Amino acid sequence: MTGIGAVTPIGNTFQASWEAATRKQSGLAPVTRFCRSDMPWKVCGELKSFDPVPYLSEKETRRLDPFAQYAVGAALMAAEDAGLVRQARGDRQKAGDSNPPEQDDYLNSGGVIIGSSRGGIGTIEKALSFQLAAGSKDRKTRRLSPYLMPSTTISMASSYAAQKLGLRGYCLGISNACTSGTNAIGEAYRLIRAGFAGPVFAGGADAPICRTCLEGYGAAGALSKIPDHTASRPFDRDRDGFVLSEGSCVIVLEEYHAALKRGAKIYAEIIGYGNSVDAFHQTRPLAEGEAMAMNSALSSAGIIPEDVDLISSHGTSTPVGDIAECRAIHQVFGKRAAHIPVTAIKSLSGHMLAASGAFETACTAMTIRQGTLLPTINLSEQDEQIRLSVVRETQSADIRIAVVNSFGFGGVNAVLVLKKTV
Numbered sequence: 001m002t003g004i005g006a007v008t009p010i011g012n013t014f015q016a017s018w019e020a021a022t023r024k025q026s027g028l029a030p031v032t033r034f035c036r037s038d039m040p041w042k043v044c045g046e047l048k049s050f051d052p053v054p055y056l057s058e059k060e061t062r063r064l065d066p067f068a069q070y071a072v073g074a075a076l077m078a079a080e081d082a083g084l085v086r087q088a089r090g091d092r093q094k095a096g097d098s099n100p101p102e103q104d105d106y107l108n109s110g111g112v113i114i115g116s117s118r119g120g121i122g123t124i125e126k127a128l129s130f131q132l133a134a135g136s137k138d139r140k141t142r143r144l145s146p147y148l149m150p151s152t153t154i155s156m157a158s159s160y161a162a163q164k165l166g167l168r169g170y171c172l173g174i175s176n177a178c179t180s181g182t183n184a185i186g187e188a189y190r191l192i193r194a195g196f197a198g199p200v201f202a203g204g205a206d207a208p209i210c211r212t213c214l215e216g217y218g219a220a221g222a223l224s225k226i227p228d229h230t231a232s233r234p235f236d237r238d239r240d241g242f243v244l245s246e247g248s249c250v251i252v253l254e255e256y257h258a259a260l261k262r263g264a265k266i267y268a269e270i271i272g273y274g275n276s277v278d279a280f281h282q283t284r285p286l287a288e289g290e291a292m293a294m295n296s297a298l299s300s301a302g303i304i305p306e307d308v309d310l311i312s313s314h315g316t317s318t319p320v321g322d323i324a325e326c327r328a329i330h331q332v333f334g335k336r337a338a339h340i341p342v343t344a345i346k347s348l349s350g351h352m353l354a355a356s357g358a359f360e361t362a363c364t365a366m367t368i369r370q371g372t373l374l375p376t377i378n379l380s381e382q383d384e385q386i387r388l389s390v391v392r393e394t395q396s397a398d399i400r401i402a403v404v405n406s407f408g409f410g411g412v413n414a415v416l417v418l419k420k421t422v
Contacts, residue, residue, distance in 0.1 A: 001251050001252065001253060001266065001267040001268050001269070001270065001362075001365050001418075002081075002082040002083075002199070002252045002253075002254050002259050002264040002265060002266055002267070003078040003079060003080070003081040003082025003083075003084065003251065003252030003264075004077075004078055004081055004249070004250075004251050004252070004267065004362045004365070004366075005073070005074040005075060005076065005077025005078035005079070005080075005081060005249070005250050006074050006077070006247065006248065006249040006250070006355075006358075006359055006362060007047055007050050007070050007073055007074055007247050007248050007249075008027060008045075008047070008245075008247040008249070008349050008352065008355070008359060009027025009028065009045035009046060009047060009048065009245050009246070009247060009349050009350060009352075010025055010026070010027035010348055010349055011027075012047065012048070012049070012050050012051075013077060014077065014081070014249070014362060017349075017359070018363065018366055020348070021345065021348050021349075021363065021374045021375075022372060022374065022375075022394045023394075024348070024375050024377050024394070025348070026229045026230075026232075026347075026348055026377060026378075027045045027048075027245070027348060027349050027350065028043050028044070028045050028229045028231060028232060028243050028245070028350050029043065029044075029045075029046070029229060030042050030043055030044075030227075031043070031044050031046070031209070031214070032046060033046065033209050033210070034210070034211055036214070039214060039215065039218065040218070040225045041214055041215075041217075041218045041223045041224070041225060041244075042225075042227040043224070043226065043227060043228065043229065043231045043243055044209050044214070044243060044244045044245060044246075044350065045243060045244070045245025045246065045247070045349055045350030045351075045352065046209055046245075046246060047070075047246060047247060050070070050073075052069040052070075052072075052073055054073075055069075055072050055073040055076050055164070056069060056072060056073075056164075063147040063151055064147075064151050064156065064160065065119070065120030065122065065123040065151050065152050065156070065207060066122060066123075066207035066246070067116055067118070067119060067120060067122075067157060067205045067206050067207035067246075067248070068120070068151065068156045068157045068160050068205070069207075070205045070207060070246070070247060070248035070355075071114050071116075071157035071158075071160070071161055071203070071205035071248045071250065072157070072160055072161050072164055073248065074203060074205065074248040074249055074250040075112065075114075075161035075164070075165060075201050075203075075250045076161075076164060076165070077250075078201060078203075078250045078251060078252050079107070079165055079201070079252065081252070082199070082252040082254075082264060083262075083264060083265075084106065084107055084199065084252065085107075085165070106198065106199065106262070107165060107166055107167060107198070107199065108166060108167075108168055108169070108198075109168065109169040109197060109198035110165070110167040110168075110169050110170075110198035110199045110200065110201070111162075111167060111169045111170025111171060111172075111188070111191065111196065111198055111199075111200045111201070112158045112161050112162045112165075112167050112170070112171050112172075112200065112201040112202070113158060113170075113171075113172045113173075113174065113184040113185075113187055113188050113191075113200060113201070113202045114157040114158040114161060114173060114174075114181075114184055114201070114202070114203055114204065114205055114250065115154075115173070115174045115175065115176060115179075115180025115181045115182075115183055115184040115203070115204045115205075115354045115358075116154050116157055116173070116175055116180055116204060116205050116206055116353075116354045117175060117176075117177055117178055117180050117206050117208070117353040117354045117408070118206055118207075118208045118213060118353060119152055119153060119154040119156075119175070120151055120152025120153070120156070120207075121152070121207075121208060121210060121212060121213060122207055122208070122209070122210040122213075123148065123151060123152050124148070124152055125210045125211065125212045127144050127145070127148050130142075130144075131144070153173075154173045154174070154175045155171075155172070155173025156173070157173060157205045157248075158171050158172060158173040159171055159173070161201060161250070165201070167198075167201070169196070169197075169198045170191065170196065170198075170200070172184075172187070174187070175354075176408065176412050176414070177353075177408030177409040177410055177412050178314075178351070178353050178354065178356065178357070178406060178407065178408035178409065178412075179354075179357055179406040179407060179408040179412050179413065179414040180204050180353070180354035180357070180408075181203050181204020181205075181249065181354040181355055181356065181357040181358030181359075181361075181406070182204075182357030182358065182360075182361060182404065182406035182414040182415075182416060183275065183357075183406075183412075183414045184202045184203055184204060184354075184358070185202045185203065185251060185253070185270070185273075185357075185358060185361055185416060186270075186273035186274075186275060186414055186416055187202070188200040188201075188202035188253045189253060189270045189273050189416075190273065192253060192254070192255050197255070197258070199252050199253065199254045199258075200252075200253045200254075201250050201251070201252055201253075202250065202251055202253055202358070203248065203249045203250035203251050203355070203358035204248065204249060204352075204353070204354030204355040204356070204357060204358040204359075205247070205248035205250075205354060205355055206246060206247070206248075206352055206353035206354045206355050207246045208244055208246060208353060209244065209245075209246050213244060214244060217242075217244060220283060221241070222241055222242060222283070222318060223241045223242060223243070223244060224239070224240050224241035224242060224243055224317065225240060225241070226240065230377075230378045231243045231317075231378075232317045232346055232347050232348075232350050232351075232378060233317050233347065233378040233379065233380075234313065234315035234316065234317045234322060234344035234346060234347050234376060234378075234379070234390075235315065235317075235322050235326075235344060235376070235379060235382055235383055235386045235388065235390050236317070236378060236379050236380060236381065236382065236383065237380075237381045237382065237383045237384070238380070238381070239317045239318070239319060239322065239383075240317075240319065241317060241318055241319075242316040242317050242318055242321075242346065242350070242351040243317070243346075243350035243351060244350065244351060244353075245349055245350030245351055245352040245353075245355075245356075246352060246355070247349070247352040247355040247359065248352075248355045248358075249355050249358035249359035249361075249362050250358065251358065251361065251362055251365075253270065256269065266421045267362075267365035267366060267368070267369045268364070268365040268368040268369060268402075268418045268419060268420060268421060269418065269419045269420075269421055270416055270417070270418055270419075271300075271301040271302070271303075271401075271417050271418070271419045272297040272298060272299075272300035272301025272302075272303070272415075272416065272417030273297055273300055273414075273415070273416055273417070274292075274293040274294060274295070274296030274297030274298070274299075274300060274413075274414070274415040275293060275296065275412075275413065275414050275415075276289055276290075276292040276293040276296060276413045277289060277410070277411050277412050277413065278290075278411025278412075278413070279411060280411050281411060282409060282410060283409055284320060285320065285321055285324040285325070285407055285411065286324065286411060287324045287325075287327035287328040287331060288328070288331070289411055289413055290324060290325060290328035290405070290407055290413050291327075291328040291329075291331040291332050292413070293405075293407075293413035293414060293415040294328065294329075294332045294403065294405070294415050295332055296415070297403065297415035297416060297417050298332070298403075298417060300417070301401075301417040301419075303401060303417065305332055305333045305334065305336065306336065307400075307401050308333070308340060308401050308402065308403055308417075309340070309341070309397075309398075309399045309400055309401055309402060310340065310341050310342075310343070310364070310367065310373070310397075310399045310401075310402040310403070311329060311340055311341070311342045311343070311402070311403050311405065312342075312343050312345065312360045312361070312363070312364045312402060312403065312404040312405065313325055313329075313342050313343065313344050313388075313405055314346075314405045314406055314407045315342075315343075315344030315345070315346055315347070315376070316346055316351055317344075317346065317347070321407070322383070322386060323383075323385055323386065324407075325405065325407070326385070326386045326387065326388055329342075329388065330387070337387070337388065338387045338388065338389060339389050340388075340389060341373060341389055341391050341397065342376075342388045342389055342390050342391065343363075343364075343367075343373060343374050343375075343376060343390075343391050344376040344379075344390065345359065345360050345363055345374060345376075346360075347376045347377045347378050347379070348374075348375075348377060356406070357404070357406035357414065360404055360406070361404045361416055361418070364402045364404050364418055365418055367397075367399055367402065368399050368400070368402060368418060368419075368420045369420075371396050371397060371398055371399065372394065372395070372396060372397075373391045373394065373395050373396070373397050373399075374391070374394065375391055375392055375393050375394050375395075376390050376391055376392055377392075379392055399420065400419065400420045401417065401418070401419050401420070402417070402418045402419075403415060403416070403417055403418075404416040404417075404418065
């Protein structure tokens with residue numbers, strides 16, 4: 001992992017998000033995008049004054065759903081962080097140039113895999129609302145934008161990031177519920193292991209802050225009704241659901257020796273990836289399926305449970321989800337399960353759907369690189385059924401091997417194993 005870019009409710013860059021997390025700064029607040037007085041779900045994680053214009057022209061921002069805008073911004077930031085582009089994005093925009101930036105030839109054969117759970121659902125909601133408001137007016141008056149379909153499709157995040165960066169080697173957009181971002185990174189890892197030569201930009205992006213998503217997840221019983229910034233409470237006795245958020249995180253992955261050859265900084269190595277499905281229920285998680293993904297990832301990495309120093313949990317703050325994850329961790333790690341440090345970053349950022357798994361992977365890599373454990377906030381009294389060593393304060397630790405868990409609707413499970421570079 002040689003580059004990271006992110007836009008989250010706690011920061012408009014990865015570095016800003018990381019620093020906010022170390023300060024225990026919540027990104028959650030009352031919804032501002034629309035009136036929510038008639039809904040019991042009052043809080044979400046919105047981006048704070050994010051400006052896409054440094055990464056896209058004004059015309060492009062009008063034609064792209066926000067989820068794709070976030071992905072492009074994160075991808076360009078990741079490219080700069082990895083040292084793969086040389087022209088500053090601000091200078092490029094001042095010149096009015098929407099073409100790919102000046103770049104290393106290495107990028108031309110590169111690839112991109114970005115996952116999204118909901119794609120352009122906000123833009124689709126606006127289009128439908130417009131047509132309903134137009135009523136029986138003539139067809140010309142009710143005409144939809146010709147960019148509605150291309151701008152909202154899941155793969156647009158990947159393909160537009162490829163367009164802006166000039167990546168021509170590989171492109172894939174995937175949708176696998178809340179594991180989409182983690183799956184994207186895992187599939188990029190597999191691609192490189194299979195011999196793909198170029199760098200791969202991988203991560204997740206979602207922009208679900210709209211009435212359809214808030215009411216939809218709320219009706220499913222998944223959202224918290226706590227009306228303030230403490231609503232996301234992973235593993236807490238009084239948790240009642242997750243908090244819906246938006247954002248994107250993209251990571252640059254390269255073959256190890258290729259990264260060394262060009263002198264790239266390395267955050268961490270990905271050494272294992274597990275993917276499983278519960279085959280059980282649409283929304284209820286199954287501990288056994290989650291444990292299967294963890295065991296698969298450890299086996300892929302060629303390590304045993306005793307080697308793991310940290311678990312970055314899925315930790316959504318749902319009553320059944322947190323219990324299932326705890327049980328899965330105990331199934332895999334046995335007696336050590338109660339003693340391995342566990343982080344729950346969604347307590348800070350809320351649940352960014354596909355972006356969360358990618359962001360949590362990035363934060364875990366930074367933890368490995370810097371030796372800093374991120375805190376889990378809003379944990380006043382830990383659920384007595386959850387026997388885990390949840391990190392509550394920012395602290396130092398030497399982490400050599402870490403596991404990142406992501407689980408989603410439909411019983412889909414994705415787990416990554418990260419290792420400190422020697």
